[in-house]
Amino acid sequence: MGLTKLSDYYRPKKLTEAIRLLKENDGYFPIGGGTWLIPYGGSEVRGIVDLSEAGIREIRLEETLMYIGASTTMNDLLTAPETSSHPYGFIRETINSEGSTRLIDSVSTVGGKIALGRGDSSFLAGLAAIDATIILFGKMSEDIKLWDYLNNSELRNENHIISGIEISTPENIHSVIFESISYIRSSPPLISLALYLTLSGNSIDSVRIVFSSIEEKLVRLEEGETMLIGKELDDELIKKVSALAVKIVEPSYDPKGSAEYKKAMAGLLIERALTKINSNRGVS
Numbered sequence: 183m184g185l186t187k188l189s190d191y192y193r194p195k196k197l198t199e200a201i202r203l204l205k206e207n208d209g210y211f212p213i214g215g216g217t218w219l220i221p222y223g224g225s226e227v228r229g230i231v232d233l234s235e236a237g238i239r240e241i242r243l244e245e246t247l248m249y250i251g252a253s254t255t256m257n258d259l260l261t262a263p264e265t266s267s268h269p270y271g272f273i274r275e276t277i278n279s280e281g282s283t284r285l286i287d288s289v290s291t292v293g294g295k296i297a298l299g300r301g302d303s304s305f306l307a308g309l310a311a312i313d314a315t316i317i318l319f320g321k322m323s324e325d326i327k328l329w330d331y332l333n334n335s336e337l338r339n340e341n342h343i344i345s346g347i348e349i350s351t352p353e354n355i356h357s358v359i360f361e362s363i364s365y366i367r368s369s370p371p372l373i374s375l376a377l378y379l380t381l382s383g384n385s386i387d388s389v390r391i392v393f394s395s396i397e398e399k400l401v402r403l404e405e406g407e408t409m410l411i412g413k414e415l416d417d418e419l420i421k422k423v424s425a426l427a428v429k430i431v432e433p434s435y436d437p438k439g440s441a442e443y444k445k446a447m448a449g450l451l452i453e454r455a456l457t458k459i460n461s462n463r464g465v466s
Contacts, residue, residue, distance in 0.1 A: 214291030252293030
């Protein structure tokens with residue numbers, strides 16, 4: 183490993199120039215903070231296109247959504263007033279749970295996290311649960327849901343730049359719950375869960391359940407979502423969805439915890455999250 187063939191470095195001021203460099207030169211890679219490419223990139227990297235000055239580092243609240251530029255760092259999100267409370271406070275929870283140092287958080291970017299698409303990222307699990315939309319530059323300014331992007335390897339290998347994400351605020355009453363289990367409080371989680379649920383009256387209108395640190399990719403419990411839609415949340419339903427998680431998830435090898443232990447913890451996290459939502463509604 184090592185950037186043994188690296189010869190070119192560019193820091194364009196505009197995305198149009200950045201995408202031109204990427205399309206015209208084989209072996210050119212975009213970076214935000216470079217926390218993965220610089221230490222782990224190989225001989226395939228001939229040029230680096232640094233996006234840090236391309237004008238995509240911002241956090242902006244609009245009427246019905248939050249926009250986050252791709253060059254926004256984890257530290258930016260941890261300190262921004264926009265993420266200090268509901269409905270976007272979960273963002274801080276997911277970042278803090280990953281156990282990164284302040285130095286890494288000061289350079290690690292939103293775009294970089296998405297580009298890597300790691301299955302152990304609590305931050306990505308939270309964004310996928312709340313159904314964040316990615317804005318792609320270089321694909322006719324195409325927008326795509328984060329979950330779809332992470333599971334589309336063909337698209338991810340094409341030339342484009344992640345310029346930002348949008349998180350919509352639903353009109354219905356909603357909850358975003360993040361739960362995790364770690365051996366040590368400051369260490370990355372053994373397993374984590376991001377659960378997003380909206381209510382229409384007393385019935386569940388929409389729900390997304392996303393686990394991280396189970397497989398190489400994030401895991402979505404779509405069968406559990408189907409079981410919840412249109413129902414009124416109660417203890418019996420919570421136990422059914424919890425049992426389904428234990429039955430369905432198939433953790434990959436992890437020296438930090440056995441597959442059976444992770445399966446049991448997946449059920450526990452589901453039960454915790456749904457119980458918390460039930461309690462917040464004042465339902466016994």
